[in-house]
Amino acid sequence: MKTKGHCLCKSVTWEFEGAITWQCYCHCDDCRRNCGAPVVAWLGVPLKHFSWTGNKPETFESSAGVYRHFCGNCGSPVGFEADHYEGGMHRYAASMENPSDFQPTFHVNYGSKLHWLGLADELEKHGSTLAHSDKDLSAYR
Ligand SMILES: [Zn+2]
Numbered sequence: 526m527k528t529k530g531h532c533l534c535k536s537v538t539w540e541f542e543g544a545i546t547w548q549c550y551c552h553c554d555d556c557r558r559n560c561g562a563p564v565v566a567w568l569g570v571p572l573k574h575f576s577w578t579g580n581k582p583e584t585f586e587s588s589a590g591v592y593r594h595f596c597g598n599c600g601s602p603v604g605f606e607a608d609h610y611e612g613g614m615h616r617y618a619a620s621m622e623n624p625s626d627f628q629p630t631f632h633v634n635y636g637s638k639l640h641w642l643g644l645a646d647e648l649e650k651h652g653s654t655l656a657h658s659d660k661d662l663s664a665y666r
């Protein structure tokens with residue numbers, strides 16, 4: 526199975542082959558500001574199954590070892606990598622070719638959720654990040 530996606534102007538395109546490792550919402554302030562959105566929907570995939578298929582993105586190091594990729598033409602965020610998630614590429618669900626295929630199963634950084642954002646779901650809610658916790662997402666199959 527191939528999953529594809531693209532930025533707003535479609536010059537940066539990407540695809541990956543195989544299963545998505547995890548799908549979640551992140552409520553952290555960095556993700557929100559990066560996207561100008563109240564919450565960001567993410568999917569994690571193994572880097573070895575991922576490729577950029579159009580123009581390569583630009584990269585902004587938002588904090589030490591954290592790399593946020595964006596389209597140099599239209600400015601859309603198109604990906605995330607971090608030293609602490611080695612071997613993984615994080616994709617924005619909203620940039621998938623079919624965003625309705627996204628199936629989130631949990632929230633991270635729920636403690637930072639904006640009070641005016643109403644979400645009615647029964648998904649697992651983690652108050653902070655899972656990095657370095659017992660449910661660490663850094664193992665990419
Ligand atoms: Zn673009």
Ligand SMILES: [Zn+2]
Nearest residue numbers: 551552553556
């Ligand atoms: Zn975040």
